[in-house]
Amino acid sequence: MAEAPSVGSRVKLRLETLSGDTIIEGVILPPAVDQHVTVKLPNGYNLSHPLTQTHVIESETKETQPSSKAPQPDHNPELPTIRVIHTGGTIASKVDYVTGAVTAQFEPSELVHHVPELQHIANIDAHKIGNMFSEDIRPIHWNQIIDATEKAFQQGCDGVVVTHGTDTLHISSSAVAFAWCGDGNKAPGRIAFVGSQRSSDRASSDAAQNLIAAVTWAAQGPTANGNLSDCVVVAMHRTSDDGACSIHAATGVRKLHSSRRDAFRPVNTQPLATVTIDEGTIGIQLSEHYQKNRIDQSEREVTTTASRFNSDVSIRQFMSGPWLQSAEVNEAIEANVDALVFHGTGLGHVPIENPNKDASQNLELRSSIQKAIDSDIPVMIVNQCIHGPVDMNVYSKGRIQQEMGILGHGITTSPEAAIVKLHYALSTGKDVREILTSNLFGEEIHQIRD
Known part of the structure; x- marks a missing residue:
């Protein structure tokens, strides 16, 4: 074949392969590789094949029609109103087979059209912040999400759902949690973050059920204790x-797998609840530990305003191990960073001892860390293992670190949530040591549940 059918054409092709000819059907996408044809298969996967080994059996060009918005769903006064705040990711997007681009579908009518179950759960309205890959999200965007949640509650919404790319979803959700609850109060309604591991055009997509679960929780979940x-x-x-x-x-919680649909796993705890979706029947089952704790803990008071993060705060991170050198720490000190975070090994350790008298780099590193602490730069340890606590009371190494002034003993949140907590303290002018040793809203788990 000299050239591929036009993008967006629905085709039936014969492909020459090493194991013989094979027939495929699908929609032509922009080529992923030069001199190849790329086809979106019915199962949602893409296939690319050399043009010279591709033969057209059938080809139908679909004329581009002006897009027409689906009708606005009727407001049901008996249902709660949920605002969906879109930041990006694939959860509320679709592939435009003419351009190959993923585009956001974020009018309320389009959401209900794509996931019709939503209209039986809540009245949906939407606000689009952007369509960003989550690795591009910065603290300035956390503040935009916080702004949007504040506005939603001020305008009478009962709950909020934030759609977000999965790679840093657990970081942004932690930031919003500290913003609303760090000062001792709680938001006026439930806030649920949600993403999807598989794009909505794939047969294996998790987008619809994740969105249904998030909206169900925001609309019908128990009142947050705080x-x-x-x-x-x-x-x-x-x-x-x-x-x-x-x-x-x-x-x-943390993303612990790059592609599995169940990539998000709890860290040192268990889920608060499960939303079940079975042939149109949707239910909420609270976990035993959450039910018990709700009885034991009195509810917080509601606030209508949340804190904001200082997007100029600079936190430098280091991975503890054989390659960590004092020069990296010295450079950070000279750069006037606001804090240092070490992802410690095991229970939260860094290489600062030289028992065999043959690793002077360790003593140089210790000196550099001490220099940072003496310069009033907070230094915190988080857990490289992800699971388990930071416990600097077990080994002499940990006790030395505490004597130096290194913070982080007792942390049981995800490492990223701990760093967000540090950022929150720096942003709000609070005493960093006091904040890091406080359990502000239940983020630190006293009884680890694996």
């Missing part, structure tokens, strides 16, 4: 199969 890290949650697939989504505390 002391149990339950004001802001993350809703994602519980297993690789459909039918159940976990509701995680924002500060107790």
Whole structure:
């Protein structure tokens, strides 16, 4: 074949392969590789094949029609109103097969059209902040999300759902949790972050059920206690199969797999609840530990304003291990960073001792860390292992670190949530040591649940 059919054409092709000819059907996308044809298959996957080994059996060009908006869904006064705040990711997007681009579908009518179950759960309205890859999200965008949640509650919304790319979803959700709950109060309604691991045009997409779970929790979940890290949650697939989504505390969850649908797993705790979705029947089952703690803890008072993050705060991170050198720490000190974070090994350790008298780099590193502390730069340890606490009381190494002034002993949140907590303290002018040793809203788990 000299050239591929036009992009957007629906085709039937014969491909020459090493194991013989094979027939495929699908939609032509812009080529992923030069001199190849790229086809979106019915199962949602893309296939590229050399043009010289591709033969057209059938080709139908679909004429581009002006897009028409779906009718606005009627407001149901008996249902709560949920605002969906879109920041990016694939959860509310679709592929334009003419351009190959992923585009956001974020009018309320389009959401309900794409996931019709939503109209039986809540009245949906939407606000679009942007369509960003989550790795591009910075603290300035956390503040935009916080602004949007504040506005939603001020305008009478009962709850909020934030759609977000999955790679840093647990970081942004932690930031919003500290913004609303760090000062001792809680948001006026439930806030649920949600994403998807598979794009909505793939047969294996988790987008619809994750969104249904998030909206269900925001609309019908129990009133947040505020002391149990339950004001802001993350809703994602519980297993690789459909039918159940976990509701995680924002500060107790992390993305732990690059592609699985159940990539989000709890850290040192268990999910707060499960939303079940079975042939149109949707239910909420609270976890036993969450039910018990709700009885034991009195609810917080509601606030209508949240804190904001200083987007100019600079936090330098280091990975503890054989390659960590004092020069890196010295450079950070000279750059006038606001804090240093070390991802410690094991229970939270850095290489600062030289028992065999043959690793002077360790003593140089210790000297550099001490220099930072003496310069009033907060130095914090988080857990490189992800699971388990930072415990600097077990080994003499940890006790030395505490004597030096290194912070972080007792942390049980995800490492990223701990760093957000540090950023929160720096942004709000609070005493860093006091904040890091405080359990502000249940983010620190006293009884680790694996």
